[in-house]
Structure formats: C-alpha cells, structure tokens
Amino acid sequence: MALQNHPMWRLPKHHLDHEGTHDHVHWVELFYDLIHVVIIFLLGNFLSDHLTMDGFWAFAGLFIAVWFAWADSSVFNSLYVSTDFKHRLIMSCQIVTAMVMAASIPHVLNKGWTFFALAYAANRLITAYLYYRTNKLGVEVTVLSRTVSRNFFGLAIVFAVSAFLPKPYNFIVFGAGIISIQFLYMLPKIGVLECKRFLPRLGHMSERFALLLLIVVGEGFFKLVITLSEKGVYKVTPEVLFNFMFGGIAVFVQCWIYFDFVGNGKPKSQAKWTLVNWWLAHLFLMLSAVMMGVALAGEVKVGFWDPYPLKYGAIGCIGLAAYLLCLLWIQGNIEERVAHKFATAKVRFFGVFLALVTLIVLPFVPALVGNLLWGTALISQIAIPLTQAYFHFLNEEAKEQQIKA
Template identity: 90%
Template sequence: MALENHPMWRLPKHHLDHDDAHDHVHWVELFYDLIHVVIIFLLGNFLSDHLTVNGFLAFAGLFIAVWFAWADSSVFNSLYVSTDVKHRLIMSCQIVTAMVMAASIPHVLDKGWMYFALAYAANRMITAYLYHRTNRLGVEATVLSRTVSRNFFILAIVFAISAFLPEPFNFLLFGLAIVSIQLLYMLPKVGVLECKRFLPRLGHMSERFALLLLIVVGEGFFKLVITLSEKGVYKVTPEVLFNFMFGGIAVFVHCWIYFDFVGNGKPKNQEKWTLVNWWLAHLFLMLSAVMVGVALAGEVKVGFWDPYPLKYGAIGCIGLASYLLCLLWIQFNIEERIAHRFATAKVRIFGVVLALATLLVLPYVPALVGNLLWGTALISQIAIPVTRAYLTFSKEE
C-alpha cells in the first residue's frame, strides 16, 4: 500500500473531494472532547462559587469562549478529513492548550487570567495553522482556508494582547474578539459562510454536538455525587438521599428529551441562517444545561421542609426554561421527526411557564413542593409526548 493511501500519512482533504467520507467522529476528536469534561466541571465549580449577577456573567463569557474554541476546531475536522500523523501531533498541542485553560479557570478573574488568555490565543493560533496547512498543501484551491486562517491568526494576536491589559480592558478586548469570530462567519458578503465550500459534514457536526451534550449534562452527576461524598453519604438524612436520587433522574431526563427530539438531527436545509440558528441554539442549550447541573447540587444541601437554596433554585429554574426554549429552537431548524408531532411548541411552553412559576414561589414553599413543581416542568416534556404517541399509535394499529 502506498503511503498516501494509508490514514496515517494521507493528506487532509475536504470532505466534498473525498470518495468515502463518513460522518463518524474520529478517536482524536473524542480525545479532544475528553479534556472538556474537566473544563465543564471547573466552569460549574466557578459558577457555584460566584452565584451573583457578575459571577454569572463571567461564567457565561468563559463558557461561550470555551465552546467556540471547541466548535471551531470541530468545524475544521468536519470540513477536512484529517487523520495523518502531523494532524494528530497538532491536535495533541491543542489539547495541551485546553488543559492550561482548564487549570486557569478557578483563578481566572485575577492571576489566572493571563494564563487563560495566552492558552486561548495559542488554541486559536493552532486552529489558524490547521487551515493554513490545507492551503499550503494545495488541499483547498479556493479562498476558504486562506481566509479562515487569516481571521484566526489575527484574532489569536488580539487574545494574546488581552492577557497583559489591566481590568476591565482585558475582558472587553477579549469579548470583542469573541464576537468578531462569529461576525467573520456570519456577515453578509464577507462572512465565511458565504463561501460555497464552507459546508461541514452536517451528520458529523450533529454527532459532535450530541457527544458534547452528554459531557455538559453529565456535569450534573459530578456535582451531585461530589457534593454528597464531601458531606458523607452516611451522615445525611433519608430526605437528602431522596433529593439526591431525584437529581440523578433529572439529569437523565435532560438527556432523554434531547436525544429523542433533536439529538443527532441534521439542519433541515443548508441555508446560512438555518445553520447559524442550529449552531447558536446548541451553544445556549449547553450553557443552560450547565446551569441546571450546578443548581442540582442544592438537592444535597436541603431536606424536604426547608426552602430550596434560592441562588441554586434561581439558576435551576432559569436554566430549565432556557433549555426547553433551546430545544424548541433546534427543533424548528432540523429535519422533521415523528417525535415532533407530539413534542409541540405548546408542550415546551408549558414546561417553560411552570419552571418560571416555580422560581416565583420557591422562597415561600418547602423544597419538596419546589422539587415537585420543577420536576413536573421537566418530566412533562417526556411524559406528555410519550403518552400522546402511545395513544396515537395504538389507535392507528
């Protein structure tokens, strides 16, 4: 076998030029996702330690930045089938940058900022190099890879500069650069989405979204288990154990409603704004999932009869409402499924309204009542569609 025919030495190739490109995620990409288990956990810890408006805004900004770094790398791997030795070595360097970003998160608002910003800049520079490499090798004959490489290279320099600026200018410059990345994708005429070759493997990206969603939602399990283990499982009351198990079921149901109704779903068409909506809806869905995961740690901090911890309850109720709205947002932008007949907008809005109503009464009712209301908002999202589907299909039979 010639070297160029073996995956270890085959040059990157745009999937449209590939004879047998498939949508399955390569193990190198899965390994890159692995570090994001730690990043999401540390982001959740950051939010737990900063349950204020400013703390939430800082958490949201960090999450969005990390998510875009992950997503931009995923888009490259979706556009260009890359499995050769050099690509693997480059990805190993990108994994190291993500490790430094993760380690910086607990102290990112003070002495950790420089390390986070420089690691982020290096991460963006590596993505720029991945595109530059396809251009240099002649893999991409259009302006696509050259344009994206230039954009990321310039923004990597901006991110690096933000590492050395005083507050609040460091955060402002970093935030502007994050916004600029998305504008350079989406702006009419000059945005990369205008390029016909900028068409990732949609099935591949759907699978990447689904895998990251499992990581993000799974953070709720981390929070629950670690919080209980630190308290001592043998020390808590049966009420706390019940709340703990309820929290575990809630995490499971979050995954259930995602995978049954939108998981691995491809966009309904290849129009620019359909792709943009699909992309942004997944970003805010995962941000909401982390909020819920952090809120569930409150289950181990209270019994049945005391009010649920208000700060945890607030992010849990808002997070659930946002999660359901994002599910609906994705549902509108993907191919039609049979399940969509039963998971209608009315079902989602019912859950959203009940979640927000729970937030209003949370300080005045026992945690048992709060959990009942919040749990109804969540579990209705699977119970109503499944019941409707069973009755409908039974009659058709």
Template identity: 80%
Template structure:
C-alpha cells in the first residue's frame, strides 16, 4: 500500500473531495473530548463557589469560551478528514492547552487568569495552524482555509494580550475576542458561512454535539456523588438519600429527552440561519445543563422538610426552563422526527411554566414539595409525549386491524 493511501500518512482532505468520508467521530477527537470532562466539572465547581449574578456571568463567559475552543476544533475535523501522524501530534498539543485551561479555572479570577488566557490563545493558535497547514499543502481549492487561519491568528494575539492586562480590561478584551469568533463565521458577506466550501459534515457534528452533551449532563452525577461522598454517606438521614437518588434520576431524564427529541439530529436544511440556530441552540442547551447539574448538588444538602437551598434552587429552576426552551429551539431547526408529533411547543411550555412556578414558591415550601414540582416539570417532558404516542399508535393500530 502506498503511504499516501494509509490513514497514518494520508494528507488532510476536504470531505467533499473524498469518496470515503463518513460521519463517525475519530478516536483522536474522542480523546480530545475526554479533557472536557474535567473542564466541565471544574466550571461547575466555579459556579458552585460563586452563586451570585456576577459569579454566574463569569461562569457563563468561561463556559462559552471553552465551548468555542472545543467547537472550532470540531468544525475543522468535520470539514477536513485528517488522520495522519502530524495531525495527531497537533491534536495532542491542543489537548495540553485544554489541560492548562482546566487547571486554571479554580483561580481564574486571580493569578490563574494569565494561565487561562495564554492557554486559550495557544489553543486558538493551534487551530490557526490546522487551517494554515491545510492551505499550504494545497488540498483546499478555495480561500477558505487561508481566510480562517488568518482570522484565528489575529484572535490568538488578542487573547494573548488580554493575559497581561489588569482586570477588568483583560476580561473586556477577552470577551471582545470571544464575540469576534462568531463574527468569523456569521458576519454578512465576509463570514466564512458565505463560502460554499464551508459545509461541515452535519452528521459528524451532530455526533460530536451528542457526545459532548453526555459529558455535560454527566457532570450532574459527579456533583451528586462527590458532594455526598465528602459529606459522608453514613452521616445523612434517609431523606437525603432519597433526594440523592432523585437527583440521579433527573440527570438520566435530561439525557432521555435530549436523545429522543433532538440528539444526533441533522439541520433540516443548509440555510445559514438554520445552521446558526442549530449551533447556538446547542451552546445554550449545554450551558443550561451545567446549571441544572450544579443545582442538583443541593439535593444532598437538605432533607425533606427544610426549604431547598435557595441559590441552588434558583439556578436549577432557571436552568431547567432554559434547557427546555433550547430543546424546542433545536427541534425547530433539525429534520422532523416522529417524536416531534408528541413533544410539541405546548408540552415544552408546560415544563417551563412549572419550573418557573417552582422558582417563585421555592423559598416558602419544604424541599420535598419543591422537588415534586421541579421533578414534575422535567418528567412531564417524557411522560406526556410517551403517553400521547402510546394512545395515538394504539388507535392507529386498532383502526388498521378493523
């Protein structure tokens, strides 16, 4: 076999230029996702330690930044089939930058900021090189790779400069850089979404979203188990254990409603507006999932009869309402499924209204009441569609047999 025909030495190729491109995620990409287990967990800890408006804004900014770093790398791997040795070594270096970002999160508001910003800049610089390499090898027939590499190089300098500025100027400049990442894609006339070659493998990106979603939602399990283990499982009364188990079921149901209704779903068309909505819908869905995961740690801090910890309850109720709205947002922008007949906008709004009602009464009722209402908001998103589907399909089957 000639070297250029073996995956270890085959040059990167745009998926439109190869006949054997597939949508499945390569093991190198899966390994890159592994470090995000740690990052998401530490971001959840950051939110737990900063349960205030300013703390939430800081968490949201960090999460969006990390998500874009992950997403930009995923987009490249979706556009270009890259499996050669050099690409694997480049991805290894990008994993190291993500490790440094993760280790910086707990102290990012202080001395850790410089390390986070420099690691983020290096991560952007590596993405720059991925596109530059593709362009220099001559495997991209358009100016797409050159355009993206140039813009990411400029942004990497912006992020590096922000590492050395005093607060709050460092945060402002960094935030401008993060917003500019989206302009790179979406700006009218000059954004890369206007390039006909900027067409990622939609099935591949759907699978990447689904895999990261498992990581993000799974953070709730981490929070529950670690919080209880630190408290001492032998020290708590049975009501706390019941709350603990309820939290685990809630995490499972979050995954259930994602994968049944939108998980691995491809955009319904290739219109720019559809792609942008699909992209942003997943960003805010995952942000909401982390909020819910952090809020569930409150389950092991209280028994049945005390009020649920208010700050945890606030982010949990708002997080659930936002999660359901984002599910509906994504559902409107992907290919229709049979399940969409039953998980309608009205069903989603029932869950949203129940979650917000729980938020209003949470300080005045025992935790068991708050859990029943919040749990009802979540479980209704499975119970109502499944019940409606069963009754509808049973009637259709009966009508067909008579």
C-alpha cells in the first residue's frame, strides 16, 4: 500500500472527493466528546450553585459557547475526512483546550474567566488552523476552507481580548463573538452556508448529535447518583429512594423520546434554513436537557409530602416544555419516519401544557403530586404514541388477515 493511501498518512479530503466515505464517527471524535462529559457535569453544577436569573443566563451563555466549540469542530470532521497522524495531534491539542475550559467553569464569573476565555480562543484558533491546513495542502480548491479559517482566526482574537477586559465588557465582547459565529454561517451572500461545498455528511452529524445528546441527558444520572451518595444511601427514607428511582426512569424516557422520534434523523433537504433549524433545535434541546438533569437532583432532597424545591422544579418544568418543543422543531426538519404519524404536535403540546401546569401548582402541592403531573407530561410522550401505534398496526394486521381469508 502506498504511504499516502494509508489512513495514518492520508491527507484530509472533502468527503465529496473521497471514495468509499461513510457516516460513522471516528474514535478521535469520540475521544473529543469524552471531555464534554466533564464539561456538561460542571455546567450542571454551575447551574445548581447559581439558581437565580443571572445565574441561569450565565449558565446558558456558557453552554451555548461550549456547544458551538464542539459543533464547529464536528462540522469540520464531517466535511473533511481526516485520519492522519498530524490531524490526531492537532485534535489532542484541542482536547487540552476543552480541559482548561472545563476546569475554569466553577470560577468562571471571577478569576476563572481569563483561563476560560483564553482556552476558548485557543480552541477557535485550532479550528481555524484545521481549515487553513486543508487550504494549504491544496485539498480544498474553493474559497470554503480559506473563508472559514479567516472567520475563526478573527473570532479567536476577539475571544482572547475578552479575557483581559473588566466586567461587564468581557462578557459583552465574548457574547458578541458567539453571536458573530452564527452570522458568519448564515448571512446572505457572505455566509459560509452560501458555499456550494459546505455540505457536511448529514448522517455523520446526526450521529454526533445523538452521541452528545446521550452525554447531555446522562448528566441527570450523575446529578441523581452523586447527590444521593453524598447524603448516604443508607440514611434516606424510602420516599427519597422512590423519588431517586423515578428520576432515573425520567432520564431514560428523555432518551427514549429522542431516539424513537428524531434521533439519527437526517435533515429532509440541504436547504439553508432547514439545516439552520436542525442545528439550532439541537442546541436548545440539549440546553433543556441539562436543565432537567439539574432539576432531578431535587428528587433526593425531598420526600412525598413536602413541596418540591421550587427553584429546581421551575427549571425542570421549563426545561421539559422546551425539550418537547425542540423535539417538535427537529421533527419538522428531518426526513419523515413512521413514528411521526403518532408523535403529533397535539401530543407534544399536551406535554408542554402539563409541564406548565406543574410549574404553576408546584409551590402549593406535595412533591408527590408535582412528580405525578411532571411525570405524566413526560411519559405521555411515549405512552400516547405507543398506544396509538399499537392499535393502528393491530387494525392493519386484522385487515390484512381478512383480505387473505
């Protein structure tokens, strides 16, 4: 085998130019995702420690920033099949930047900010270099890689500058940089989405979204288990243990809803706004999932008859309502599947309505009632479609047997 044909030395190549390309995620990408287990957990801790409006907006901003860093790297790996040893070394450096970002999160509002912003700038700079490398090697002959490289290089400077500015200008400049990322994708005529070769492998990106969703939703398990272990599993009442198990089932159902109805779903077209909606819907879906994961920690803090901790309950109810709306948003932008016949907008809005009702009554009812309402809102999203599908296919089967008879 010629050296240039071996994956360890083969140059990066746009997937449209690559023979035999596939959508499966490479192990290097999976390893990059691994650090995000820690980041999501620390972001959840940050929200738990800052259950105020200001704290929530800080959490949301941090989550969106981290998500874009992950997503932009994922887009590159979806566009360009890169397996050579130099790419692996570059990715190892990007993993280190994510590690520093993660370690900075607990103190990001104070002395940790400089480290977070500089690590984020370095992360963006590495993404810029990945695109620059494809241009320098001549594997991308259009303006695509040159344009994206220039954009991320400029943004890296913006993020680095924000590391040294006083409050609140540091957050304002950083936030402007985050918003600029999306404008540089979406703006008419000059946005990267206008480039004809900006066509990520949709199956690959769908798989990356699904893997990150597992990480994000799994944060709920972390919160439940660690909260109970710190209290001492042998110290709590049977009521708390029951709530604990209910929380675990709720986390499982969140994944069930996603994978049955939208998980690994490809966008229904390559149209610009279809891709944008698919992209943004996953961002807010995962943000909502972290909110629910944090809220479920409250299950271990209360029995049946005391009111559910209000701040935890509020983010849990709002998170569930937003999660269901995002599922519907994604569902409207991906290829049709059989399950969509039963997971209708009416079903989703029923769950949203119950979640908001729970939010209103939560301070006035025992936690048992709050869990019953919230759990009904969540589990109905599987129970109703499953029941409808069962009777639908049962009737179809009966009709087929009658025809054969």
